[in-house]
Amino acid sequence: QVQVVESGGGLVQAGGSLRLSCAASGRIFSGYFMGWFRQAPGKVREFVAAIRWSDSSTWYTDSVKGRFTIYRDIAKKAVYLQMNSLKPEDTAVYYCAAGYTIARVTVLSEYDYWGQGTQVTVSS
Numbered sequence: 001q002v003q004v005v006e007s008g009g010g011l012v013q014a015g016g017s018l019r020l021s022c023a024a025s026g027r028i029f030s031g032y033f034m035g036w037f038r039q040a041p042g043k044v045r046e047f048v049a050a051i052r053w054s055d056s057s058t059w060y061t062d063s064v065k066g067r068f069t070i071y072r073d074i075a076k077k078a079v080y081l082q083m084n085s086l087k088p089e090d091t092a093v094y095y096c097a098a099g100y101t102i103a104r105v106t107v108l109s110e111y112d113y114w115g116q117g118t119q120v121t122v123s124s
Helices: none
Strands: 003-007 010-013 018-025 032-039 046-052 058-060 068-073 078-083 092-100 118-123
Touching: 003 092, 018 032, 018 092, 018 118, 032 078, 046 068, 046 078, 058 068
Parallel strands: 010 118
Antiparallel strands: 003 018, 018 078, 032 046, 032 092, 046 058, 068 078, 092 118
């Protein structure tokens, strides 16, 4: 039984930055992964980034490499997505997810728990 809640979305101009937060409740074991996905209007939900809780190993989709950073805070049971150099194509609802012993971090169905989503809008 794990719950995740996202926050930190908002409106920003192209080139700006935002930091998204995902707070987890319930017990997080070392085998858990946490990930960020996003869904733009008229588009499918897509993988953005993931982190392995035990050792902080990370994965990113190609379009955000070098701009986004995912990291964790063990004491707070939280994961963050620092987004820099934002582009209009980053506009989407961003979702935090958690799952146990995930084999393929980019696959939505691998994750067991999902947050409600937070809106990120990047203007030109």
